[in-house]
Amino acid sequence: MTFRLYDTATREVRDFVPLEEGKAGLYVCGLTVQSEPHVGHVRSAVNFDVLQRWLRHAGYEVTFIRNVTDIDDKILVKAAEQGRPWYNLAYAMKRELDKAYAALNVAPPTYEPAATGHIPEMVELITELIARGHAYAAEDGSGDVYFDVRSWPQYGELTRQKIDDMEAAEDADPRGKRDPRDFALWKGWKKESEPETAAWPSPWGPGRPGWHIECSAMASKYLGTAFDIHGGGVDLRFPHHENEQAQSRAAGHPFASYWMHNAWITTAGEKMSKSLGNSLLIPEVLKRVRGIELRYYLVAAHYRSHVEFSFEALDEVAVGFRRIESFLERAGSPQLERAVSPQLEGAISPQLNGKGPDSASDTSLSQQLNENVQLPQGFVEAMNDDLGTPAAVAVMYDAVREGNRMLGAGDTDGARRLASDVLAMLDVLGLNPHDPAWPTTGGSNDHQLTQAVDVLVAGLLEQRARARANKDFAAADAIREQILAAGIEIEDTPTGPKWSLEAGTT
RNA sequence: GGUGGGUUGGCCGAGAGGCGAGGCAACGGACUGCAAAUCCGUGUACACGGGUUCAAAUCCCGUACCCACCUCCA
Known part of the structure; x- marks a missing residue:
């Protein structure tokens, strides 16, 4: 049975057919590092981490790119409010994000490119778009460059919207635009209000990149102009992903074959945001449950399902997870039996530039991800069906119950076999309690x-x-x-x- | 106005025409000196109104309510 996934672009579950057999290229929009990460932010990371692990388990050589947006309006505004340089804020928040990822055993991507490190690539892409007649420098001398939405008839194809049906943006400064829906590829430096450090030279004068162009430029740099899967949160479908696709295709890139979007976590029926206070920031939540329990909470729901976050539900789910752990202990805390294949080692080694991933958890990743482990068929089928983690978890509980029954009947060998099945399933989900990647507490x-x-x-x-x-x-x-x-x-x-x-x- | 998603038992959460996913809680039983842990058992749930069908939570039509996105939010 092959892996099937729901493609947001076609709105159907499709067989995953990679561009190149045995390989999978993934690009996921990471965060804008402007504030501390909350539960909603890490859901996306965990969901795509599960995808990455599953593809590796299935034997794919995965190149996984998750970017960091380290320059944007909000970062500039907040840094100014806090009286510190924007790059200081961005770096501090990036470190918070890394801590949250580590606490949830989110494996590092192959590369984690930052926007500020890829200005030349973006300038090049913008230049190409201008040359092809799909972008223009603003006529008001602001130094802005916009994508010309009307020049690209397919604009709106990803989200099935017609340009004329879209509400025009309440743009604070629409002067230089030909159409209100045109979006910025390059933002001219505003001398009066923006620090000089936030401006880079370009053919259109000093400035900084627009949000969308970053991802287009970095995706093609690390994955090529055509790649397999592009992911992110549902809110990014429009405008971000629509714009990315328009830019890239207008520049002649085929771009992503599949689009995956994870649903929201809300609290009290509302989208998580800082206005709700800081109780949902990762460090706060981790005072209540362990990282592995929070991860389990996120994995136990399907990635496309809306989750209404509550501490009560989190507590309940944590209790359920402890039952799994306690079975493993009762059965004698089995170890995963497997050999790390040379093929797998290749899967996590660098495929570009001869530069390796810089993370120290590299080796633990190679230990975690192994396609040689035998998993129960029901589990495999569930996972192959658009990452059906809820059904996969149910299979795990079946094994736990059966294993406990065997323990009660004195069949320790049988129980141990089931325990190692359970451990293998947990491992693929990034939930193996013995995984050394989990931060030790004391x-x-x-x-x-x-x-x-x-x-x-x-x-x-x-x-x-x-x-x-x-x-x-x-x-x-x-x-x-x-x-x-x-x-x-x-x-x-x-x-x-x-x-x-x-x-x-x- | 446009686009997309949702409403499942006390709670959380799957499923997408036909054997009641799973978890948490509750109740009964087994085990135990009593507990705990574990196992066994206990539910006639799918927003509402119509329809299609031998059969609908699942398909169709309509209604209500909720949510998200519509130019820099995972």
């Missing part, structure tokens, strides 16, 4: 603490065991209560009592 300090608690609890458990042997259940229960009051749960197993930190308090 290091050696943490370990020492655990040892200390273990000794103390062991002493109490011994007293409890003695009381139970003497049928002094009141005393035994009192000890259990005492331990529980400290936030530690006791579980009596056939091999003796075990303790663990109370769920939800970690």
